[in-house]
Amino acid sequence: MKDNTDFTPHRTYAIYMLLAWVLSSLLVLAANIVVDPLWYHQGNLVTGKNFGFDERQAKLNRLLRNPSDFNCLIFGSSRTTLLPATAFAPYRCFNLSFSGGQVEEFIAFSEYLRELGVHPELIVVGVDGFNFMADGRDPQSIPDFVMHRLPAPGMLQTYLSVDSLALSWRTIRDDAGRPRYYDRNFDAVIGTNAPAFRPLRSLDAEGLRRVDTEARRKRGYKPDNADLFGKLATVFPDARSIAYVPPISAWHVRAMAQNGTLESYLEALHATARHFPVFIDFSIPSSVTWRTDNTYDGSHYAPAVNRRIAQIVLAPENPEWGLNVNHLDKTQYVKQYRSALAEFDKVNAMLEVSQ
Incomplete structure (x- = not known):
């Protein structure tokens, strides 16, 4: 009979290695579940801060847990993330906005959700100027599972990875890389470390900290993609649709x-x-957008400002702030802006001298 005693140390080593791998995998999984950097469960149980490292996947993870809990979807860029979903009550809104969000992405997400049986009663769309840039738009970032209409990656598959552990570590370290985050209720808030807006020193709004800043500022816009927003509005034909242009500072409009x-x-x-x-x-210059204490960059405005926006778009007939664009022809629209800019320059002349 063959003696197998010589192989015992090898078997023991293999068993120990297997146990070490299982234990380390369990520790990685446990850490990721507790911190939950991609929002599969209740979010970060350690500090209560949730960061949008991959908002596109993370927000879908959260929405798809219980899609029937919501009858309203909000689409937009990082500006629209600060629009409180609760401000649209009695609608039960889910804010599906994400940084750099573009209309083609909103369409892809909408069609994906429609195939999963999501049929909102209300859609709210934030319309940002960069969707209409004549050229040089940023590339879109649509997850593969959305593009190919596949199930979203499962929690075990995702949270057994070292990549997710790195996101958990960044979350614990409060390493968001931006001055806004999501609280325990997944409402976007502006952190206490947000910079003060200094418009005359630098127009630091989203998209302007780039090597091609000056070129982008002068490229202009084309109306071609307006039809894409029209396509978005028809994905859920039975839903009430509301669109708005998020505020940007009067200094940006002047530029x-x-x-x-x-x-x-x-x-x-x-x-x-x-x-x-x-x-x-x-985005028309107003008493809201020529202030510097309600935004940290002239592009992302405080949730209180955005709550006011929600109230206006739900009852838009005579808005006390903003323009109801459907009531204006193009000539009137431009004239309103020119008048608002002239008022801004007049009222703020002394303020600019003092800064």
Whole structure:
């Protein structure tokens, strides 16, 4: 009979290695479940702060847990993430906005959710100017499972990875890389470490900290993608649809006027408005957008400002702030902006001298 005693140390080593692998995998899984960086469960149980490292997947993870809990979807960029979903009560809204969100992505997400049986009663769309840039738009980022209409990656598959552990570690270290995060209720908030907006020193809004900043500012806009917003509005044909232009600082609007791109910006927005029964533009210079204490960069405004936006778009007939674009022809639209800019320059002349 063959003696197998010589192989005992090898078997023991293999068993120990297997046990070590199982134990380390369990520790990685446990850490990721507790911190939950991709929002499969209740989010970060350690500090209560949740960061949008991959908002596109993380928000779908959370929505798809109980899609029947919601009868309203909000689409938009990082500006729209700060729009409180609860402000649309009695609708039960889910804010599916994400950083850099573009209209093609909103369409892909909507079609994916429709195939899964999601049929909202209300959709709210934040319309950002960068969707209409004449050229040089950022590439879209649509998850493969959304593109190919596949089930979202499972929690075990995702949370057994070292990549997810790295996100958990960054979460614990409070390493968000941006001054906003999501709280325990997954509402977007602005952190206490957010910078103060200093418009005359630097227009630090989203998309402007780039090597091609100056070129982008002067490229102008085209109305072509207005029809894509029209396509988005028809994905859920039975839903009430509302669109709005998130506020940007009056200094940003002034820069567009100085660069000669303001009229093309307004032309694109006006073309988009016809696809929505409600289309309110909050980027026109106003007493809200020439303040510097309600935004950290002139592009992302405090949740309190966004809650006010929600109230207006739900009852838009005579907005006390913003323009109801469907009530204006293009000439009137441009004239309103020019008048608002003139008022801004007049009221803020002394403020700019003092900064």
